């Protein structure tokens with residue numbers, strides 16, 4: 001893995017981040033979603049490696065609870081540990097803002113992300129039935145939480 005830099009997402013990054021989101025997840029956030037989140041003051045971070053942005057996360061903090069709204073690694077560099085680096089940085093950012101836990105929702109079929117969350121210590125706390133659209137119907141969301 002090359003030198004890594006975790007830094008705040010800037011307005012100038014939004015185009016690259018939205019393009020990455022589209023490649024990583026066909027149902028991921030649009031440019032408009034990222035712009036709204038930035039205007040809303042969410043915690044938005046990119047990971048730079050290999051001379052470019054390779055991933056990002058977006059966290060929303062409400063009082064002392066954090067919600068991981070988005071996390072993605074570019075499709076051509078997944079499986080190199082960048083997801084884990086981002087998840088650790090997201091948890092550290094939440095702790096630094098005095099959060100006591102982090103929540104997230106994940107597609108039931110997203111085995112890779114679920115495995116990453118479990119190995120970071122997240123526990124399943126619930127299920128939202130038929131929550132996410134798929135190409136041919138709907139699928140369940142699993143709710144997960146990490147207590148700090």
Ligand SMILES: CC(C)(COP(=O)(O)OP(=O)(O)OC[C@H]1O[C@@H](n2cnc3c(N)ncnc32)[C@H](O)[C@@H]1OP(=O)(O)O)[C@@H](O)C(=O)NCCC(=O)NCCS
Pocket residue numbers: 024025071072073074077078079080081082083084085105106107110111112113115116119
């Ligand atoms: C989920 C995602 C962020 C993981 O990022 P990544 O850089 O590929 O993951 P890492 O290389 O850091 O691996 C983290 C863990 O994921 C799991 N993982 C990685 N590749 C995997 C694979 N091919 N199959 C199953 N699990 C895998 C492993 O548990 C791994 O930890 P380990 O190496 O200690 O076993 C990335 O795959 C992604 O962007 N997916 C599309 C968007 C998405 O699904 N976001 C999450 C929405 S809730």
